[in-house]
Amino acid sequence: MFKKPVTEAYPNAPKVTAPRFHGRHQLNRHPDGLEKCVGCELCAWACPADAILVEGAQNTEEERFSPGERYGRVYEINYLRCILCGLCIEACPTRALTMTNEFELADDSREALIYEKKDLLAPLLPGMEQPPHPMRLGNDERDYYMAEAAAPPRPEGAVYNAGHPKGSSGSFFNRKEAG
Numbered sequence: 240m241f242k243k244p245v246t247e248a249y250p251n252a253p254k255v256t257a258p259r260f261h262g263r264h265q266l267n268r269h270p271d272g273l274e275k276c277v278g279c280e281l282c283a284w285a286c287p288a289d290a291i292l293v294e295g296a297q298n299t300e301e302e303r304f305s306p307g308e309r310y311g312r313v314y315e316i317n318y319l320r321c322i323l324c325g326l327c328i329e330a331c332p333t334r335a336l337t338m339t340n341e342f343e344l345a346d347d348s349r350e351a352l353i354y355e356k357k358d359l360l361a362p363l364l365p366g367m368e369q370p371p372h373p374m375r376l377g378n379d380e381r382d383y384y385m386a387e388a389a390a391p392p393r394p395e396g397a398v399y400n401a402g403h404p405k406g407s408s409g410s411f412f413n414r415k416e417a418g
């Protein structure tokens with residue numbers, strides 16, 4: 240009653256969300272570019288809306304996508320079903336899956352609202368390399384994770400992808416962590 244009225248100018252001006260707003264998901268990477276997802280399907284089992292499809296596959300030394308034994312070969316989120324509750328990111332054991340602040344998800348076709356792995360993967364940051372490739376941080380998993388723990392912190396869960404290929408232009412939302 241005694242507060243000044245707040246006028247939102249959206250969509251002409253960016254809408255600022257709460258820092259931990261649950262927006263579009265993102266699949267994160269390790270510092271060398273390998274994927275954090277191990278294809279365990281725990282996110283899909285946790286989802287009350289049956290919105291996630293995961294199919295895991297085995298890494299090989301010739302074709303490695305993640306540092307562990309397995310990786311997520313197929314990963315899809317159906318935003319026609321998703322209620323952005325965040326239970327999937329709570330279930331993820333590797334912090335592979337986080338949520339961004341991006342909320343402009345409306346579209347005019349059903350196909351466009353099914354986000355595939357290529358739409359959800361975080362882009363490569365400096366120092367990262369497009370998988371498949373060998374583990375660059377250590378010769379075995381122990382060395383790899385020790386080296387990762389010693390590395391400077393990275394903006395995990397950041398909205399890296401302004402100008403995202405799906406949905407909105409993303410231009411307002413290349414801001415920060417929401418995971």
Ligand code: SF4
Pocket residue numbers: 285286287288289290291316320321322323324325326327328
């Ligand atoms: S946010 Fe909720 S509804 Fe959406 S995919 Fe995750 S668990 Fe399912």
Ligand code: SF4
Pocket residue numbers: 275276277278279280281282283293311330331332333334335336
């Ligand atoms: S995103 Fe996380 S919970 Fe889902 S399959 Fe990948 S590692 Fe498992």
